[in-house]
Amino acid sequence: MFxxxxxxxxxxxxxxxxxxxEKTLQRLLGELLPWWEDVPMEVVREYWVPPxxxxxxxxxxxxxxxxxxxxxxxxxxxxxSKVIDQILFYADGLTxxxxxxxxxxxxxxxxxxxxxxxxxxxxxxxxxDRFRQRVAANLQAGRFRLIIAVDSIPRELERNVLxxxxxxxxxxxxxxxxxxxxxxxxxxxxxxxxxxxxxxxAYFFRELAKLCSTKSVAAAKELIxxxxxxxxxxxxxxxxxxxxxFRFDVAGTKPSVLGLYAWPGSKGLLTVNFGFxxxxxxxxxxxxxxxxxxxxxxxxxxxxxxxxxxxxxxFPSIRxxxxxxxxxxxxTIQAALDEIVS
Numbered sequence: 001m002f003x004x005x006x007x008x009x010x011x012x013x014x015x016x017x018x019x020x021x022e023k024t025l026q027r028l029l030g031e032l033l034p035w036w037e038d039v040p041m042e043v044v045r046e047y048w049v050p051p052x053x054x055x056x057x058x059x060x061x062x063x064x065x066x067x068x069x070x071x072x073x074x075x076x077x078x079x080x081s082k083v084i085d086q087i088l089f090y091a092d093g094l095t096x097x098x099x100x101x102x103x104x105x106x107x108x109x110x111x112x113x114x115x116x117x118x119x120x121x122x123x124x125x126x127x128x129d130r131f132r133q134r135v136a137a138n139l140q141a142g143r144f145r146l147i148i149a150v151d152s153i154p155r156e157l158e159r160n161v162l163x164x165x166x167x168x169x170x171x172x173x174x175x176x177x178x179x180x181x182x183x184x185x186x187x188x189x190x191x192x193x194x195x196x197x198x199x200x201x202a203y204f205f206r207e208l209a210k211l212c213s214t215k216s217v218a219a220a221k222e223l224i225x226x227x228x229x230x231x232x233x234x235x236x237x238x239x240x241x242x243x244x245x246f247r248f249d250v251a252g253t254k255p256s257v258l259g260l261y262a263w264p265g266s267k268g269l270l271t272v273n274f275g276f277x278x279x280x281x282x283x284x285x286x287x288x289x290x291x292x293x294x295x296x297x298x299x300x301x302x303x304x305x306x307x308x309x310x311x312x313x314x315f316p317s318i319r320x321x322x323x324x325x326x327x328x329x330x331x332t333i334q335a336a337l338d339e340i341v342s
């Protein structure tokens with residue numbers, strides 16, 4: 001498993017990572033990206049960008065947000081300034097592209113369409129038409145998250161990223177440093193050091209109020225306040241990502257169990273992260289009990305059979321508006337968590 005550490009660390013405290021080459025860095029990043037900020041994301045490598053280039057990674061999350069990633073090692077001479085020009089060039093190349101062309105290029109790398117890949121892990125009230133519209137709108141507007149992934153962030157790159165961020169409009173530019181840390185097991189763990197502050201509750205609820213009724217926003221506040229009191233970790237999104245994820249102690253692990261999203265086009269979503277719990281090796285009987293409890297919510301009535309067929313690697317969702325405001329829904333979610341939380 002891979003874990004992410006959210007607190008900022010001064011540059012001087014980060015040790016250089018002994019990655020032998022950029023391919024190693026790319027491989028490790030490719031394993032982390034699908035769980036970036038605890039949001040399911042479909043990722044492909046070496047994605048074609050017109051006129052004749054390829055980005056190291058392109059990722060699209062369940063809300064249609066697009067991420068472009070370029071990897072560089074510290075000793076690469078392009079790391080100081082040219083890498084920023086390079087990733088902006090990729091963003092310009094994708095801006096204005098139609099959904100059909102973007103999806104065609106994605107299919108060439110993934111073997112199936114983007115919507116098929118996302119639908120394979122999402123159950124419930126995920127709207128494929130709205131997803132396509134959201135991706136298309138982001139392409140037309142040139143609205144992307146740009147990640148420069150490196151083994152060590154030189155001072156010059158840090159200054160350049162911070163200087164450019166304020167001039168990008170629809171785009172977020174992020175520098176991420178990865179380093180090895182030692183754990184009790186033999187698996188590699190990766191810790192990103194991200195130069196972008198987390199959002200706060202006020203921002204999240206302002207964005208949610210644009211999508212949901214006053215009653216549903218009040219219900220979301222009630223649920224978030226309740227979960228915050230007993231979650232082992234609460235993770236707010238970064239930059240413009242209006243989201244919050246809750247990690248709980250479940251069967252000796254601390255996976256992200258629930259997430260709430262207030263991204264434009266999403267209508268406000270609550271997602272149950274069975275996929276993350278399955279990857280954390282939470283026992284199937286625990287996940288079954290959780291699903292059975294949640295099935296009292298009508299939108300999750302047929303949840304368990306689909307989860308069992310997929311070995312629980314799914315992320316079922318319901319709309320915050322109007323579902324969360326219905327009588328008994330919050331209590332059902334709380335009771336389901338009480339069933340599995342240590």
